[in-house]
Amino acid sequence: xxxxxxxxxxxxxxxxxxxxxxxxxxxxxxxxxxxxxxxxxxxxxxxxxxxxxxxxxxxxxxxxxxxxxxxxxxxxxxxxxxxxxxxxxxxxxxxxxxxxxxxxxxxxxxxxxxxxxxxxxxxxxxxxxxxxxxxxxxxxxxxxxxxxxxxxxxxxxxxxxxxxxxxxxxxxxxxxxxxxxxxxxxxxxxxxxxxxxxxxxxxxxxxxxxxxxxxxxxxxxxxxxxxxxxxxxxxxxxxxxxxxxxxxxxxxxxxxxxxxxxxxxxxxxxxxxxxxxxxxx
Numbered sequence: 096x097x098x099x100x101x102x103x104x105x106x107x108x109x110x111x112x113x114x115x116x117x118x119x120x121x122x123x124x125x126x127x128x129x130x131x132x133x134x135x136x137x138x139x140x141x142x143x144x145x146x147x148x149x150x151x152x153x154x155x156x157x158x159x160x161x162x163x164x165x166x167x168x169x170x171x172x173x174x175x176x177x178x179x180x181x182x183x184x185x186x187x188x189x190x191x192x193x194x195x196x197x198x199x200x201x202x203x204x205x206x207x208x209x210x211x212x213x214x215x216x217x218x219x220x221x222x223x224x225x226x227x228x229x230x231x232x233x234x235x236x237x238x239x240x241x242x243x244x245x246x247x248x249x250x251x252x253x254x255x256x257x258x259x260x261x262x263x264x265x266x267x268x269x270x271x272x273x274x275x276x277x278x279x280x281x282x283x284x285x286x287x288x289x290x291x292x293x294x295x296x297x298x299x300x301x302x303x304x305x306x307x308x309x310x311x312x313x314x315x316x317x318x319x320x321x322x323x324x325x326x327x328x329x330x331x332x333x334x335x336x337x338x339x340x341x342x343x344x345x346x347x348x349x350x351x352x353x354x355x356x357x358x359x360x361x362x363x364x365x366x367x368x369x370x371x372x373x374x375x376x
Contacts, residue, residue, distance in 0.1 A: 106177065111136050115144045119154060124166045152176055216344040225329070225342050232321050232344075233257040239266045241320040241358045245273035249286050250297070262305030269307045271358070271365050272298065273314040291375055298368055309365035320355050324348045 103113035114134035119125055122133065127145060131138040145165050148154045153173055157164040167173075218225050233240065234257060258268050276294055279286040289297075298308050317329040326345045345351075 111140050112144050115141055119165060119167045124164050126162050126164055214346040218342040229327060230257060232325060232327060233261060236261055236321045237264055237266055238322040240268045241355060242270040243314055243318050243358060245275060245314045246278035249279050258306055259304040271309050271311055271361055274310040274312050295372060308368055309362060310371055311365050320351050323355060324351050326351050326354050
């Protein structure tokens with residue numbers, strides 16, 4: 096019974112509650128004395144737990160002339176009740192979490208001494224956090240973004256939507272992509288390897304939404320410059336696993352101007368989309 100007890104405890108049952116539940120679950124209709132004997136726990140504790148189970152709808156109280164009996168209800172009904180309880184509890188906690196951080200958000204680092212303030216942010220670990228940080232910078236941009244990037248893994252259109260919104264706000268995006276097909280696209284609802292033709296079609300779609308694009312055979316560094324004042328650098332090294340790599344956000348206009356100058360040098364050297372098309376002819 097040890098494994099079953101442990102499973103119930105993982106669901107939030109106390110040790111005594113798990114023992115009472117299993118005894119009643121197997122016995123169906125039982126008296127408190129029978130349950131206490133089967134569960135091997137004190138009878139007063141059993142009465143309290145059974146009253147709680149009855150209130151939650153896990154069992155029915157059956158009154159007879161001689162004694163009070165308890166009957167377990169349908170197993171599937173109990174499972175459904177617990178599922179509803181867990182979902183409701185999770186949603187309430189999630190709502191409270193969002194409300195809490197919406198309220199305390201403005202307080203973040205408001206008392207940080209000036210000597211400890213920094214214009215550099217280091218991001219490591221979970222890749223989703225990196226993507227969210229990048230999207231936040233895109234959403235907050237108004238003037239324009241310079242991007243130097245290579246497509247890897249599964250490429251989605253999420254950022255493309257944000258780029259369209261930026262263009263609607265009057266901003267620009269100039270991107271230098273690596274001329275490679277080392278990534279996958281969702282084609283006919285399946286992630287598939289791509290060809291140069293697929294790469295061109297993908298970039299043509301970006302151009303339709305206002306993005307200016309050029310290509311290099313090899314991207315020296317993945318980076319972006321936002322509104323000429325913030326630089327996002329995704330440090331790249333073939334010998335370092337993605338989970339061990341780091342991203343850096345630098346909020347410094349002089350540095351952003353310096354990186355913009357380097358970007359323009361590579362932009363002038365890069366091939367246009369039309370040149371890439373001619374290579375396939």
